Amino acid sequence: MTDPTQPFRIPAEPWYRPVADEIALFEAAHAARMPVMLKGPTGCGKTRFVEHMAWRLGKPLVTVACNEDMTASDLVGRFLLDATGTRWQDGPLTFAARHGAICYLDEVVEARQDTTIAIHPLTDNRRVLPLEKKGELLRAHPDFQLVISYNPGYQALMKDLKQSTKQRFGALDFTWPEHGVEVEIVAHETGIDPALAQKLVAIAERARNLKGHGLDEGISTRMLVHAGGLIAQGVAPLAACRMALVRPITDDPDMRDALDAAVTTYF
Ligand SMILES: Nc1ncnc2c1ncn2[C@@H]1O[C@H](COP(=O)(O)OP(=O)(O)OP(=O)(O)O)[C@@H](O)[C@H]1O
Numbered sequence: 001m002t003d004p005t006q007p008f009r010i011p012a013e014p015w016y017r018p019v020a021d022e023i024a025l026f027e028a029a030h031a032a033r034m035p036v037m038l039k040g041p042t043g044c045g046k047t048r049f050v051e052h053m054a055w056r057l058g059k060p061l062v063t064v065a066c067n068e069d070m071t072a073s074d075l076v077g078r079f080l081l082d083a084t085g086t087r088w089q090d091g092p093l094t095f096a097a098r099h100g101a102i103c104y105l106d107e108v109v110e111a112r113q114d115t116t117i118a119i120h121p122l123t124d125n126r127r128v129l130p131l132e133k134k135g136e137l138l139r140a141h142p143d144f145q146l147v148i149s150y151n152p153g154y155q156a157l158m159k160d161l162k163q164s165t166k167q168r169f170g171a172l173d174f175t176w177p178e179h180g181v182e183v184e185i186v187a188h189e190t191g192i193d194p195a196l197a198q199k200l201v202a203i204a205e206r207a208r209n210l211k212g213h214g215l216d217e218g219i220s221t222r223m224l225v226h227a228g229g230l231i232a233q234g235v236a237p238l239a240a241c242r243m244a245l246v247r248p249i250t251d252d253p254d255m256r257d258a259l260d261a262a263v264t265t266y267f
């Protein structure tokens with residue numbers, strides 16, 4: 001029989017530049033089967049990290065992008081109608097728990113609370129998932145681990161995770177890497193010269209100081225990788241920065257001018 005987890009295995013190493021001791025901590029959490037929450041702003045390396053860790057640990061990775069329309073059945077599974085009658089279809093969470101995958105619930109606060117609560121019995125020492133409609137109590141595979149991501153501060157208070165959910169997880173904080181590390185990431189991801197990457201990082205650092213002073217969020221590492229990618233395609237640095245760093249994050253003309261001016265001091 002073919003291995004059902006095969007499509008979820010990561011064939012080649014996703015390059016990840018550690019910023020602190022997050023690899024060792026995640027490995028320990030995995031060994032202890034502790035659920036892990038990755039906290040941090042958009043574009044700071046959370047997804048890359050979990051992909052790297054799944055590869056490193058040799059585990060399949062099942063990723064679910066959560067949204068507010070998602071129901072518990074979307075996670076857990078449902079009966080489907082086919083030519084021969086009804087057939088149970090495991091949802092991604094059930095599949096991961098059954099086959100010993102790492103299940104990554106991306107942006108979990110977007111899910112409704114009744115959906116989030118479906119993970120509770122899996123994330124305490126019971127490690128079970130009741131499939132009520134099917135009449136099965138699934139015991140999680142020993143290798144199963146749940147990982148969630150969470151952007152603190154983005155969501156309205158109403159949407160925050162309940163303490164009873166948060167307290168089931170160990171948490172790792174992600175933030176912008178320090179200067180030299182971010183330069184290394186941008187240069188590696190795009191192939192541009194480190195001296196050029198250094199300028200992009202310097203622009204981002206200036207923009208990050210404007211967070212809360214007219215900008216909702218700083219320029220992310222992802223955006224720097226975009227800018228570097230345009231430059232690697234032959235786009236002039238100034239145009240690349242406007243397109244990849246400035247235009248996406250603000251519609252405010254004054255803020256655009258301020259950011260464009262910051263860019264022109266470097267290019
Ligand atoms: N430590 C790192 N090592 C390697 N690449 C990184 C690292 N941090 C960021 N990156 C780069 O930044 C990009 C964006 O990171 P990623 O997709 O992991 O962000 P994220 O934190 O998951 O964001 P979101 O919350 O929006 O999903 C990656 O594709 C990668 O190019």
Ligand SMILES: [Mg+2]
Pocket residue numbers: 046047048106149
């Ligand atoms: Mg992500």
